[in-house]
Amino acid sequence: MAATHLLDPTHPRATQRLLALFAVAALVSVVHYVDNVANYSDYPLSGTLPDPSAALIAVAWFAFTALGIAGVLEFRRRGPTPRAALLLGGYSGSGLIGILHYSAAGATSMPWWRQLHIVADIVCGLLIFAFALAIARSQTSASTVSR
Numbered sequence: 176m177a178a179t180h181l182l183d184p185t186h187p188r189a190t191q192r193l194l195a196l197f198a199v200a201a202l203v204s205v206v207h208y209v210d211n212v213a214n215y216s217d218y219p220l221s222g223t224l225p226d227p228s229a230a231l232i233a234v235a236w237f238a239f240t241a242l243g244i245a246g247v248l249e250f251r252r253r254g255p256t257p258r259a260a261l262l263l264g265g266y267s268g269s270g271l272i273g274i275l276h277y278s279a280a281g282a283t284s285m286p287w288w289r290q291l292h293i294v295a296d297i298v299c300g301l302l303i304f305a306f307a308l309a310i311a312r313s314q315t316s317a318s319t320v321s322r
Contacts, residue, residue, distance in 0.1 A: 184255035200299035239269035270300020
């Protein structure tokens, strides 16, 4: 119940909460993506999935972050719109994609501090995704009420 209230996109302080969540997610993603690019050879490679290059990882950070900024701006300007939900849902992929690190053998053997920023990035992605879903649900509720 409390977590739902914290992620309520219609709450008077929802914009402040989203800004705080986005700031933390962006900071964590900078640490994770910079480490991933700068120390690319220290990350285990997947034996089953295609491995992105360091350059693709860097480009992905900029693309994901642009989605996040656009989503935050949309939410600040227009409130919980479907566009804000879509943009923030796309941005959540920045953190959620970190789950794929654990598809590679040896991923759990990485140093604790690397595990920390990967897991923190995944958690941030989950929270941003939950916020985006809450926006989408609020739109569904609003359209049901207006009928």
